[in-house]
Amino acid sequence: MGRYVIRRLLQLVPVLIGISLISFTLMYVAPGDPALMMLTSTGQAPTPELLEATRESMGLDRPFLARYASWVGGVLTGDLGYSFLYNAPVAQVIAQRLPVTLVLSVASLVVVVAVSVPLGIAAALHRGRAVDYVVQVLSYFSLAMPTFWLGLILIYVFALELRWLPAISNSAMAVGYVLPVIALSASYVGRLTGQVRSDVVSELGKPYITGLVSRGVPARRIIWRHAVRNALLPSLTVTGLAFGAMLSGSITTEMVFSMQGLGALSVQAVLARDYALVQAYVLITAVAFVVVNLVCDLSYHALNPQVRLGGEAL
Amino acid sequence: MRNGRARHAGDGAQGRTRARTRTEAGSRTVVGAERTRRERSAAVPLEDVGTSPVGTSPVPVPAVGRASRAAAPTAARASRRLAVFGALSLLVLVVALIGPLVSPYDPFATDYAAAFAPPSAAHWFGCDEMGRDTFSRVLAGARVSVLLSLAAVALPLAIGVVVGSVSAQLGGAVDAVLMRVADMFQAFPEIVLAVAIVGVAGPGLWNVVLAIVVVTWAKYARLARSLVLGLKESGFVDTARMSGASTAQIVFRHELPHMVPQLLVMAVLDLGYVILAIASMSFLGLGIQQPTAEWGAMLNAARSYFGTDPALMVFPGLAIFLTVLVVNLFGSALAERLGQTRADVARLRASSEGDAALDARERGHAL
Numbered sequence: 001m002g003r004y005v006i007r008r009l010l011q012l013v014p015v016l017i018g019i020s021l022i023s024f025t026l027m028y029v030a031p032g033d034p035a036l037m038m039l040t041s042t043g044q045a046p047t048p049e050l051l052e053a054t055r056e057s058m059g060l061d062r063p064f065l066a067r068y069a070s071w072v073g074g075v076l077t078g079d080l081g082y083s084f085l086y087n088a089p090v091a092q093v094i095a096q097r098l099p100v101t102l103v104l105s106v107a108s109l110v111v112v113v114a115v116s117v118p119l120g121i122a123a124a125l126h127r128g129r130a131v132d133y134v135v136q137v138l139s140y141f142s143l144a145m146p147t148f149w150l151g152l153i154l155i156y157v158f159a160l161e162l163r164w165l166p167a168i169s170n171s172a173m174a175v176g177y178v179l180p181v182i183a184l185s186a187s188y189v190g191r192l193t194g195q196v197r198s199d200v201v202s203e204l205g206k207p208y209i210t211g212l213v214s215r216g217v218p219a220r221r222i223i224w225r226h227a228v229r230n231a232l233l234p235s236l237t238v239t240g241l242a243f244g245a246m247l248s249g250s251i252t253t254e255m256v257f258s259m260q261g262l263g264a265l266s267v268q269a270v271l272a273r274d275y276a277l278v279q280a281y282v283l284i285t286a287v288a289f290v291v292v293n294l295v296c297d298l299s300y301h302a303l304n305p306q307v308r309l310g311g312e313a314l
Numbered sequence: 315m316r317n318g319r320a321r322h323a324g325d326g327a328q329g330r331t332r333a334r335t336r337t338e339a340g341s342r343t344v345v346g347a348e349r350t351r352r353e354r355s356a357a358v359p360l361e362d363v364g365t366s367p368v369g370t371s372p373v374p375v376p377a378v379g380r381a382s383r384a385a386a387p388t389a390a391r392a393s394r395r396l397a398v399f400g401a402l403s404l405l406v407l408v409v410a411l412i413g414p415l416v417s418p419y420d421p422f423a424t425d426y427a428a429a430f431a432p433p434s435a436a437h438w439f440g441c442d443e444m445g446r447d448t449f450s451r452v453l454a455g456a457r458v459s460v461l462l463s464l465a466a467v468a469l470p471l472a473i474g475v476v477v478g479s480v481s482a483q484l485g486g487a488v489d490a491v492l493m494r495v496a497d498m499f500q501a502f503p504e505i506v507l508a509v510a511i512v513g514v515a516g517p518g519l520w521n522v523v524l525a526i527v528v529v530t531w532a533k534y535a536r537l538a539r540s541l542v543l544g545l546k547e548s549g550f551v552d553t554a555r556m557s558g559a560s561t562a563q564i565v566f567r568h569e570l571p572h573m574v575p576q577l578l579v580m581a582v583l584d585l586g587y588v589i590l591a592i593a594s595m596s597f598l599g600l601g602i603q604q605p606t607a608e609w610g611a612m613l614n615a616a617r618s619y620f621g622t623d624p625a626l627m628v629f630p631g632l633a634i635f636l637t638v639l640v641v642n643l644f645g646s647a648l649a650e651r652l653g654q655t656r657a658d659v660a661r662l663r664a665s666s667e668g669d670a671a672l673d674a675r676e677r678g679h680a681l
Binding site: 015019021031149153155248278285 | 494495497498499501502503504505506507509510511512513514516517586590593594597598599600610613617620621624627631634635636638639642643
């Protein structure tokens with residue numbers, strides 16, 4: 001286990017370097033002159049001399065790697081640049097918006113798992129019967145449903161017609177999150193349900209199940225103590241991927257529900273060409289995604305008795 | 315660890331289908347749960363459709379156990395499903411190609427007298443805020459959405475196959491570098507990176523395709539790589555090499571044809587996702603811009619009239635939903651017909667999602 005943790009942490013290094021390189025390159029190749037934008041945003045008339053001086057002070061005349069190095073140095077010390085759009089340090093703008101996205105993504109992830117796992121198990125245990133059929137139809141519907149369309153439908157039905165829940169969710173109230181969480185989680189329920197179902201089905205077909213049956217172990221015990229438990233372990237890693245899907249989906253969800261989170265911020269930043277903000281958003285979500293995946297993999301290893309008791313992490 | 319995976323893949327489809335057939339039959343007798351015909355169709359060996367990389371025999375290899383008897387009718391059933399959803403997908407494609415030619419109105423012609431007109435005999439889907447015929451615009455949108463999505467799947471598929479084959483064929487440092495690069499691109503949540511790329515390149519039709527290519531090529535590369543690694547260890551590649559075939563000949567004549575089923579299934583299953591991604595970006599105002607008729611962009615425009623005319627949102631949304639549904643069902647039917655179970659498809663996806671997911675999955679299944 002210890003060796004596995006170290007190996008995974010070492011693997012993280014090139015990936016993090018890659019993430020930072022891609023994020024930086026995005027900004028580097030972006031059209032437009034950051035010096036000019038800086039001057040315009042501070043209301044100064046951009047004379048050629050002033051532009052030249054600003055460029056120099058911003059380090060824009062230095063080569064790619066030097067700029068990359070100083071940018072990474074800044075990121076590591078919490079300096080993500082300056083947002084022209086909000087006239088504030090990027091780190092501050094992001095810190096303000098982060099909680100909304102975090103609550104939305106994590107709550108949706110919890111809903112996805114809480115809905116998909118029971119549905120997938122139910123479908124697998126009732127293969128070919130009505131339950132299975134209904135679950136499969138639902139999961140195909142969920143896979144094909146555009147998140148933003150579902151969001152609009154939910155707003156129309158529950159906010160405009162029935163007036164049960166607020167349509168705009170920038171309030172601090174928990175009820176404001178109900179519709180966005182439903183919209184965001186619905187898109188992934190289908191995929192995880194299918195995954196759980198096929199995992200449980202394939203687990204039930206394994207020789208050790210035959211062994212348990214022939215030893216007279218009750219079916220209920222076989223299903224819950226052995227098959228389902230083993231089948232769900234690999235789903236843990238899929239949960240990490242689901243978190244990435246939640247982060248992606250939070251962009252459209254936040255826009256539909258007018259939430260002031262990171263996703264909506266990224267769209268505003270893209271439309272305003274505030275590259276420092278876009279860059280920081282990409283960097284932060286990618287790092288979060290990688291870290292969540294790592295945690296999932298590590299907990300998978302910690303929970304897997306084969307690895308835990310065997311001591312050797314392959 | 316990599317060797318371990320290669321060995322596993324190297325068992326080839328024959329070994330895997332055999333093993334699966336055995337367990338399928340086993341679970342039936344043991345747990346006693348009823349298996350539907352559809353479930354059993356999973357046991358149809360790849361050999362039956364002549365796609366096995368190992369089974370060069372033209373005679374179908376008999377499957378083990380009771381499942382073999384069920385194979386024939388379920389194969390027919392899978393074929394029927396494939397035919398139905400294939401035909402529906404084809405219909406979508408035909409609508410995309412000729413729809414604008416047969417549409418009743420010019421999708422851009424405005425008629426303010428008809429603004430917000432409800433559905434009627436003259437305007438089947440009603441009219442939008444400028445009196446443009448929604449039915450004609452949905453038809454025009456089909457061309458943009460479907461054709462762009464096809465391009466956004468075909469391009470990364472082609473790039474991925476080239477990179478993955480090169481990586482597996484050359485091995486060593488080239489393989490290590492290419493796969494680390496793939497890791498980097500896969501470290502981002504997909505739409506997040508796509509939005510950032512569009513942010514830099516500027517909103518627009520082809521920039522969206524570019525963004526999707528950058529975001530998705532790595533998973534095809536990973537899949538192609540693992541397929542080639544499996545094929546490289548199979549006997550017929552050795553035979554070809556011994557009879558003097560060049561590397562290029564081996565790749566194009568011997569390996570590539572065997573990779574087609576898996577790549578095709580993955581591409582079709584991805585198509586629905588790409589259609590949704592393009593529609594999402596257009597909805598956000600980052601993709602296809604007004605006045606071009608595109609489903610996501612139409613929904614974005616309809617959103618402004620949410621309170622007054624919510625019916626505007628119905629048809630573009632329905633068009634996206636139904637198209638993706640049909641394409642996804644076609645993809646699963648195709649996977650089923652080619653002898654891949656849902657578990658295989660999940661494995662395929664996991665193998666394209668990176669080492670961590672794959673390792674965990676394989677070990678999980680090996681428990």
